Amino acid sequence: xxxxxxxxxxxGWIATLVVCAALVMVLAFRVNALRSQVHQSQARxxxxxxxxxxxxxxxxxxxxxxxxxxxxxVEFGYVAPTSAQYLDNERQLAxxxxxxEPDAPAPIRVASADDSVVAAAVFPAMVSPMxxxxxxxxxxxxxxxxxxxxxxxxxxARSAGLATLSDRLGTVPHAATGTHKAxxxxxxxxxxxxxxxxxxxxxxxxxxxxxxxxxASxxxxxxxKARHAVATRTAxxxxxxxxxxxxxxxxxxxxxxxGHASGSPLIKLALKDAKTVK
Amino acid sequence: xxxxxxxxxxxxxxxxxxxxGRLHFANLRQRSLLTAKLRLxxxxxxxxxxxxxxxxxxxxxxxxxxxxxxxxAGDGLAPPRAxxxxxxxxxxxxxxxxxxxxFDPKALGSKGLPLVKTPEEVARAxxxxxxxxxxxxxxxxxxxxxxxxxxxxxxxxxxxxxxALGEPALEFPREIQRFYPQGTLAAHVLGFVDADGKGxxxxxxxxxxxxxxxxxxxxxxxxxxxxxxxxxxxxxLAHEMLLTHAKGAxxxxxxxxxxxxxxxxxxxxxxxxxxxxxxxxHVKNRATNEVYELGSTFxxxxxxxxxxxxxxxxxAVRYPATPLKxxxxxxxxxxxxxxxxxxxxxLIHSSNIVAAEIADxxxxxxxxxTMIALGxxxxxxxxxxxxxxxxxxxxxxxxxxxxxxxxxxxLAVTPLHLAQGYAALVNGGIWRPATLFKVDPAHASAGRRxxxxxxxxxxxxxxxxxxxxxxxxxxxxxxxxxxxxxGTAEKAGSNGSGYKNKHxxxxxxxxxxxxxxxxxxxxxxxxxxxxxxSTSGQRTAAWNAAPVVGRVVPRIGPLLxxxxxxxxxxxxxxxxxxVANGEGE
Numbered sequence: 001x002x003x004x005x006x007x008x009x010x011x012g013w014i015a016t017l018v019v020c021a022a023l024v025m026v027l028a029f030r031v032n033a034l035r036s037q038v039h040q041s042q043a044r045x046x047x048x049x050x051x052x053x054x055x056x057x058x059x060x061x062x063x064x065x066x067x068x069x070x071x072x073x074v075e076f077g078y079v080a081p082t083s084a085q086y087l088d089n090e091r092q093l094a095x096x097x098x099x100x101e102p103d104a105p106a107p108i109r110v111a112s113a114d115d116s117v118v119a120a121a122v123f124p125a126m127v128s129p130m131x132x133x134x135x136x137x138x139x140x141x142x143x144x145x146x147x148x149x150x151x152x153x154x155x156x157a158r159s160a161g162l163a164t165l166s167d168r169l170g171t172v173p174h175a176a177t178g179t180h181k182a183x184x185x186x187x188x189x190x191x192x193x194x195x196x197x198x199x200x201x202x203x204x205x206x207x208x209x210x211x212x213x214x215x216a217s218x219x220x221x222x223x224x225k226a227r228h229a230v231a232t233r234t235a236x237x238x239x240x241x242x243x244x245x246x247x248x249x250x251x252x253x254x255x256x257x258x259g260h261a262s263g264s265p266l267i268k269l270a271l272k273d274a275k276t277v278k
Numbered sequence: 279x280x281x282x283x284x285x286x287x288x289x290x291x292x293x294x295x296x297x298x299g300r301l302h303f304a305n306l307r308q309r310s311l312l313t314a315k316l317r318l319x320x321x322x323x324x325x326x327x328x329x330x331x332x333x334x335x336x337x338x339x340x341x342x343x344x345x346x347x348x349x350x351a352g353d354g355l356a357p358p359r360a361x362x363x364x365x366x367x368x369x370x371x372x373x374x375x376x377x378x379x380x381f382d383p384k385a386l387g388s389k390g391l392p393l394v395k396t397p398e399e400v401a402r403a404x405x406x407x408x409x410x411x412x413x414x415x416x417x418x419x420x421x422x423x424x425x426x427x428x429x430x431x432x433x434x435x436x437x438x439x440x441x442a443l444g445e446p447a448l449e450f451p452r453e454i455q456r457f458y459p460q461g462t463l464a465a466h467v468l469g470f471v472d473a474d475g476k477g478x479x480x481x482x483x484x485x486x487x488x489x490x491x492x493x494x495x496x497x498x499x500x501x502x503x504x505x506x507x508x509x510x511x512x513x514x515l516a517h518e519m520l521l522t523h524a525k526g527a528x529x530x531x532x533x534x535x536x537x538x539x540x541x542x543x544x545x546x547x548x549x550x551x552x553x554x555x556x557x558x559x560h561v562k563n564r565a566t567n568e569v570y571e572l573g574s575t576f577x578x579x580x581x582x583x584x585x586x587x588x589x590x591x592x593x594a595v596r597y598p599a600t601p602l603k604x605x606x607x608x609x610x611x612x613x614x615x616x617x618x619x620x621x622x623x624x625l626i627h628s629s630n631i632v633a634a635e636i637a638d639x640x641x642x643x644x645x646x647x648t649m650i651a652l653g654x655x656x657x658x659x660x661x662x663x664x665x666x667x668x669x670x671x672x673x674x675x676x677x678x679x680x681x682x683x684x685x686x687x688x689l690a691v692t693p694l695h696l697a698q699g700y701a702a703l704v705n706g707g708i709w710r711p712a713t714l715f716k717v718d719p720a721h722a723s724a725g726r727r728x729x730x731x732x733x734x735x736x737x738x739x740x741x742x743x744x745x746x747x748x749x750x751x752x753x754x755x756x757x758x759x760x761x762x763x764x765g766t767a768e769k770a771g772s773n774g775s776g777y778k779n780k781h782x783x784x785x786x787x788x789x790x791x792x793x794x795x796x797x798x799x800x801x802x803x804x805x806x807x808x809x810x811x812s813t814s815g816q817r818t819a820a821w822n823a824a825p826v827v828g829r830v831v832p833r834i835g836p837l838l839x840x841x842x843x844x845x846x847x848x849x850x851x852x853x854x855x856x857v858a859n860g861e862g863e
Contacts, residue, residue, distance in 0.1 A: 006314065013321045020325065024332050031335070049355055050375075057374055060459035065509030080832035083757025083842030 358454055360489045361498035362468060362481060364505040365540075365716045369498070371468055371482065371550075374457035377437045377450040379429040381420065385447040392447045397421050400445060404428065407439045430473070431455065431551055456482075462547040464508050466563040467501065467539075467662070467714060470550035479561055481714060482550075484661045500716045502538035507531055510833040511541040515802065518826045519545055522807035522817070528564035528693045529826070530801040531834065534701040534790065536722040537710035539660070540798065540838065542566070542694075564805065567664040569690040572803075573767030574628045574819075575788040576686030578703055578737055581621060581633075583648040584640045585733045593736075594856055596620050597632045605678045609634050609685075612818075622853045625740050626748030628764065630685040637684025642675035645683060651728040652702060652709055658694040659711035666692045686765055693786070697801045700788045704741070704761070704796040707734045742793040742848040747857055753789055753824040755831040757842025762789025762800075762827065764819035769806065782806050787823035791831055792840055793848045800834075802826040 072078055087093050125134040357373035364370055383392035393400055397420040405413045408429060419426055428448070432440070437450045456471035469480025477486035485499055515527040531541040548560040562568060584590040596618035601610040615627045624632040637645055649655065657665040669690035671679050682688035694712060702709035707729030710722065717723075729737075741761030744750045749764040769782040786803040790796040802823045807813070813821040835842060 006310075010314075010317050010321075013317075017321060017324045017328070020328050024328050024335075027332065028335065046355060053372075053374075057369070057372065057457065057459055060369060061461075064460045065463050065505060065513075066461055069509065069513050081836065082832070083844045086757075086836075086841050086843070088841075088843075 356495040358490075358495070359456060359471070359475070360491075360495050362485070362489070363498045363500050364464075364503045364508075365500060365538075366504065367498075367500070368505045369459055370464060370501065370503070370505065371456060371458050373454050375452040376455045376457055377432040377434065378427055378453050378455070379432050379437075379440060380449045380451050381426050381428050382447050382449050383423045383425060385449065392423060393420065394445055395443075400443065400448075403443050404440070407436055456550075458550045460505060460509075461551065462549050463505060463512065464503055464542070465547045465550050466544045466561070466565070466664075467503055467508075467542050468550055479664065480662060483663050501714050502533075502540060502716050503542070503714065504531075504540050504834075504837065506837050507834040508541040508543065511802075511830055512543045512545065512547070514826050514830045514833070515543055515545050515804075518802075518804060518807075518822055521812040522804060522810065522822045524804040524807040524822075526564050526805040528568075528801070528803045528805075529830070530565055530693055530697040530799070531830075531838075532697040532701055532712060532799045532801075534705040534796050534799055535710075536717040536719055537698070537701070537712045537725070538717050539694075539712050539714050541834070542714075563662065563664045564693070564803070566658050566660055566662050566692050566694045567666045569666045569668055569692050570784045570786075570803070570805075571687050571690045571767045571770060572693070572696050572784065572786050572788075573686040573765035574630075574633075575696055575700075575763050575765030575786050576683070576689070577625060577628065577633045578741060578763050579648060579652065579699060580637050580640065580645065580684040581625065581740065582703055582729050582733050582737050583645055584636050585736055586648070586729055587640055587644050589640045590621055590636060593621050593853060597624070597635050599629055599631050602631050602634060602681075604634075604681060605676075607678060609681065616858075620856050622740060622743055622856050623858065625744050625763065626857055628749055633685040634681035637681050638677060640680075640684075642677070642680035645680055646675055648728065649683070649689065651726065652695075652699040653711075654689065654691050654695055654699070658692050659698070660694060661714050668692070668695065686767060690770075693801050693803050696786070696788055697799050700790055700799045700801070702728045703737050704734060704790040704793070704799070706731045738790075738793050738796065739848055739850050739853055741790065743850050743853055743857065745789070746850065747854075749818075749820040750787065750789070750824050750827075752820060753787060753827040753831070755791075755828050755835070755842070757844045758831045758835050758840065759792035759794055759847055760789050760827065760831055761791070761793040761796075761848070762787055762824070764824055766818040781808075781817070783817055785817065785819035785823045787819050787827050789827045789831075791835065792846075794846060797840055798834075798838060800827050800830060802830070 127134055359373050361369055361373070362371040381392075386392060386394075397417055401413055401417040401420055404416055405411050411429065416428065419428060432450060440448055440450070458465075458468060458470075465480075467480050469482035469484075470478055471482055472478050475490075477483040477489065481499075481501065482489070488494065488499065511529040511531060515529045518524070519527045527543070527545040529541065529543040530539065532539055542565050544562070544564040544566075546560045548558065581590060597620070599611065599615060599617060599619045601608050603609075609630050611627070611629050611631055615623065615629060619627065619629050619632050621632075621636075623629070624636075653659060654668055655670045657667050671683070671688060675683065679688055698709060698712055702725075707727055708725040709728045710725035713723075738761060741763060742759065743761075744763055745754045745760050750760075750762050753760050753762055765784075765786040765788065767784045767786075768780060769784055784803060784805060785807050786801065788799070788801050790799045804819075804822050804826075807817050807822045809815050809817040816822075832842070
């Protein structure tokens with residue numbers, strides 16, 4: 001019994017030893033398996049990189065300078081671009097826009113350092129669509145709703161003691177609590193207000209905006225004498241571009257939104273703009 | 279007593295027996311204990327062994343394991359020779375396992391014939407596939423019955439054709455060889471690698487140690503060359519060479535602010551992929567190794583030196599332009615441009631007489647000093663091993679020598695010398711060594727001042743004037759504000775036997791662009807161009823070398839960051855009234 005217990009104990013130790021040995025072996029096997037996997041992956045990476053290198057080299061060889069030259073001589077005939085084909089900036093690109101024909105509507109000035117015309121233009125007070133009363137009295141609490149462009153114009157106009165565009169946009173009354181929502185509200189109301197107030201003038205302006213980049217529709221608006229005058233005056237100006245026209249379109253909408261209270265000031269504004277462009 | 283006698287015995291026996299038994303037990307116990315301890319020790323040793331093994335293994339894995347990037351994969355990826363790329367990383371030379379053609383006579387067994395067909399048939403078929411091979415030579419090698427390379431470099435499609443011959447003795451072992459994907463492009467810059475893996479010629483020779491350095495095998499070496507500019511230069515030079523039946527041509531594009539060589543061409547060229555063919559005349563580098571009298575292209579150096587020395591202060595001063603007799607020699611012009619010429623006219627018409635007069639006024643010493651400052655008295659400053667030594671008149675220059683050097687004769691330099699000199703002329707007056715390594719503009723060589731910035735500005739005006747109104751008109755790429763000077767020099771006979779053949783000339787055009795703020799110097803040189811229809815019967819640089827520059831500049835300008843602008847130019851309004859139009863040499 002004594003022996004058996006001892007033997008059992010030693011057997012136990014041996015068993016533990018065997019188990020440990022087995023575990024170590026398992027560990028070793030796993031490590032080796034992983035290692036061989038890594039080696040395989042490495043070999044594969046090498047093979048793939050070599051393959052990439054072959055293909056790359058083959059490509060470089062087939063597309064070498066002399067080969068490309070030979071193809072160009074036979075197939076394409078490309079030549080080096082001349083200096084006339086290079087443009088420095090958008091302004092030079094704009095010079096390639098189609099010249100404005102007589103009878104075309106007034107092109108709208110896009111960007112100018114001199115904003116005195118806009119600042120000097122006295123805009124009619126905006127009427128709140130909610131209350132029906134002129135706005136501007138109550139709050140100035142929606143600065144987030146102001147587009148940055150107008151914000152930049154604001155100081156000059158304020159110094160002139162006039163209600164600027166941004167001031168009036170900023171003072172559209174709103175019921176919502178959150179500033180962000182308020183901003184949205186203000187915009188949507190403004191958007192709604194556009195067609196309501198003076199559809200006719202807006203339509204004309206929209207047509208004008210399109211026509212500045214499109215000769216065909218230029219004729220449609222020829223009835224308007226004022227615009228005709230502007231067009232003839234600005235016709236020789238080639239300093240307009242496609243992108244400029246697009247911007248002009250956007251600008252038109254902005255102004256349309258502003259000037260919808262009465263149609264005529266906008267025409268005057270356009271005339272003034274045209275003069276300054278001159 | 280008796281009864282009691284044995285007692286002790288018995289007791290003794292018993293005690294002995296019991297003592298023995300006890301001893302036995304004690305022994306047994308001791309032994310068992312010992313065994314147990316021993317076993318325990320074995321178990322402990324076993325555990326310790328496994329623990330140690332495991333620990334060692336863990337330590338080995340944890341500490342000593344190879345980093346895959348440095349291990350097998352890294353070794354497998356590193357080429358035996360580092361790559362050479364251009365400035366934009368386009369590989370120009372790389373190690374590539376290409377096919378070669380090996381003849382193994384024992385492929386069909388050691389007995390019997392090595393080939394299925396007759397050697398004559400095989401040799402004929404091989405010559406059809408490789409027209410450059412020699413039939414007799416191939417036949418001899420096939421008949422010799424020894425294992426040998428029939429060809430070092432075989433393209434895959436050629437290998438397929440050879441395979442189709444059905445000869446097992448023709449094998450295609452893949453061997454890592456130096457491969458130049460761009461073919462002959464920049465061959466003189468790159469050089470080649472011989473069969474022993476040693477770099478020969480060009481940067482392969484110069485960089486041999488770096489390219490085979492085990493620590494940097496996987497890092498490519500970037501050269502200053504732009505393969506596109508190099509291609510354009512070689513292409514236009516080759517075109518002009520064909521048109522004018524010139525013997526050779528050289529072209530250089532050099533960055534004036536850093537001294538980087540953007541393109542360096544020497545034609546005819548060779549294919550570095552065929553190192554067996556490289557040992558011929560074409561390996562001569564005309565741009566850095568051959569020296570030429572570069573003629574009138576030297577006149578701006580004379581004028582700049584004279585302005586610098588205060589000899590020429592007024593552009594309107596007129597000098598007599600009638601043939602000049604000095605020491606029995608008569609210096610004359612290509613044709614007469616009137617009795618007198620001023621400095622701008624001298625350059626525009628390329629008058630030897632006035633250039634000689636100005637050089638004479640300047641004096642040999644000062645002209646010599648300028649030439650030395652421009653490095654014209656020593657080998658060109660570049661990494662290439664092939665650098666020619668100028669033919670430099672030693673000692674004090676006599677009057678006639680000074681005058682001939684004044685218009686570019688009597689001093690022979692390489693086109694690279696000229697390019698470096700022009701870079702110093704136009705970049706504000708700083709001479710910098712040329713380099714074929716890509717240079718960070720912030721760490722460009724400081725160089726040495728040769729001319730004042732004001733002199734350089736004046737020379738820029740004059741060079742521009744030559745292209746606008748003078749002999750360089752055909753180089754006037756619109757919008758690139760090219761300025762430069764033509765030079766047509768009669769070739770001196772061998773061993774200095776004078777200028778016997780009037781038709782053998784070196785036509786050079788040295789230019790820079792854009793002249794309002796020069797970025798690159800462009801040199802185009804043609805060796806013995808012929809007069810024919812394509813050059814309107816002329817062989818002067820205005821008709822062959824200048825048009826090369828006129829075509830190269832629009833091709834390389836935009837690639838090198840020079841945007842053409844037709845509304846910008848150098849202000850030459852103060853010089854224009856001084857010039858009456860005309861033609862020159």
